[in-house]
Amino acid sequence: xxxxxxxxxxxxxxxxxxxxxxxxxxxxxxxxxxxxxxxxxxxxxxxxxxxxxxxxxxxxxxxxxxxxxxxxxxxxxxxxxxxxxxxxxxxxxxxxxxxxxxxxxxxxxxxxxxxxxxxxxxxxxxxxxxxxxxxxxxxxxxxxxxxxxxxxxxxxxxxxxxxxxxxxxxxxxxxxxxxxxxxxxxxxxxxxxxxxxxxxxxxxxxxxxxxxxxxxxxxxxxxxxxxxxxxxxxxxxxxxxxxxxxxxxxxxxxxxxxxxxxxxxxxxxxxxxxxxxxxxxxxxxxxxxxxxxxxxxxxxxxxxxxxxxxxxxxxxxxxxxxxxxxxxxxxxxxxxxxxxxxxxxxxxxxxxxxxxxxxxxxxxxxxxxxxxxxxxxxxxxxxxx
Numbered sequence: 001x002x003x004x005x006x007x008x009x010x011x012x013x014x015x016x017x018x019x020x021x022x023x024x025x026x027x028x029x030x031x032x033x034x035x036x037x038x039x040x041x042x043x044x045x046x047x048x049x050x051x052x053x054x055x056x057x058x059x060x061x062x063x064x065x066x067x068x069x070x071x072x073x074x075x076x077x078x079x080x081x082x083x084x085x086x087x088x089x090x091x092x093x094x095x096x097x098x099x100x101x102x103x104x105x106x107x108x109x110x111x112x113x114x115x116x117x118x119x120x121x122x123x124x125x126x127x128x129x130x131x132x133x134x135x136x137x138x139x140x141x142x143x144x145x146x147x148x149x150x151x152x153x154x155x156x157x158x159x160x161x162x163x164x165x166x167x168x169x170x171x172x173x174x175x176x177x178x179x180x181x182x183x184x185x186x187x188x189x190x191x192x193x194x195x196x197x198x199x200x201x202x203x204x205x206x207x208x209x210x211x212x213x214x215x216x217x218x219x220x221x222x223x224x225x226x227x228x229x230x231x232x233x234x235x236x237x238x239x240x241x242x243x244x245x246x247x248x249x250x251x252x253x254x255x256x257x258x259x260x261x262x263x264x265x266x267x268x269x270x271x272x273x274x275x276x277x278x279x280x281x282x283x284x285x286x287x288x289x290x291x292x293x294x295x296x297x298x299x300x301x302x303x304x305x306x307x308x309x310x311x312x313x314x315x316x317x318x319x320x321x322x323x324x325x326x327x328x329x330x331x332x333x334x335x336x337x338x339x340x341x342x343x344x345x346x347x348x349x350x351x352x353x354x355x356x357x358x359x360x361x362x363x364x365x366x367x368x369x370x371x372x373x374x375x376x377x378x379x380x381x382x383x384x385x
Contacts, residue, residue: 014046027065030058040079041071065222070126078135097332117141137166147192148207156187158296161335169307170319178264184304188289269305317385
């Protein structure tokens with residue numbers, strides 16, 4: 001990365017590249033780059049274990065004015081969690097509850113996401129290209145979330161037998177007119193304009209302006225005041241955003257607002273899922289959403305609804321604690337392993353879901369996902385959030 005500034009301290013750690021750049025006013029910028037371009041910067045446990053302590057060090061360093069998180073290459077910020085590695089571990093020890101590798105991965109990932117949501121300094125996430133699942137978990141809580149004309153965002157867990165986690169049960173629920181519920185159930189992909197309209201992003205910039213932005217940051221008027229620094233960063237991003245308005249795509253959310261409201265009305269997961277699955281209109285974006293839902297795990301579709309319902313009155317920390325329980329149950333049950341196999345391992349795209357149909361997904365089956373396992377040490381791993 002060419003920072004356009006004087007030499008800086010650099011370090012590479014477990015798929016993440018860290019850099020500190022001096023600024024004109026004597027402060028420093030902390031830059032973290034997900035550095036696993038071949039896997040579209042999929043988030044692995046070693047990457048999580050590198051990011052978390054470094055972000056905490058920068059948070060506590062009075063000379064760090066702002067933190068930037070972005071991904072290597074042009075294709076992706078982060079294509080989600082490294083589920084291939086998790087799949088291999090689950091195959092070696094099937095049915096374990098809690099599975100030790102799954103417990104470490106999800107608990108530490110959620111802890112990192114929580115840290116970002118509560119970060120005391122301005123934290124910019126450059127969400128250009130592909131931003132899926134765990135990538136959106138990293139982005140959602142940042143103080144300054146940038147998307148571009150190449151951004152493609154989704155919570156596609158219905159396709160692999162999981163559910164929208166990483167705090168999505170909390171942040172998707174806060175989107176207007178149940179847009180987040182539609183995203184959770186269908187795994188539909190949205191563009192940068194949709195992300196801004198839905199409250200998942202703050203600024204729309206040109207993808208080609210990343211280097212120019214990074215070159216401008218050291219000369220900004222950073223101070224020791226985090227509140228003022230957030231304003232400094234916002235002003236700079238607004239300046240760049242003014243040059244990108246012509247590249248904004250049309251919003252799928254705006255174009256299909258009425259249909260989404262009709263799909264997602266009421267309080268029955270079965271009715272909502274069935275309405276979407278039966279869509280027979282001409283809108284291609286809605287057709288893709290319905291097709292993905294129909295091909296996905298029926299259990300995942302209902303869990304996407306049920307998590308948002310149960311998290312309705314929970315704060316973020318309690319939501320993450322609830323999601324951890326459900327994610328571990330998903331790892332101990334058939335659909336997650338089968339979904340990863342069909343999509344990423346054998347790539348036959350013919351998953352054999354259990355239960356196979358929406359009608360077979362009973363309330364008892366869903367309720368079983370919410371029973372806390374016997375925690376190591378008899379204490380929820382995220383009890384201290």
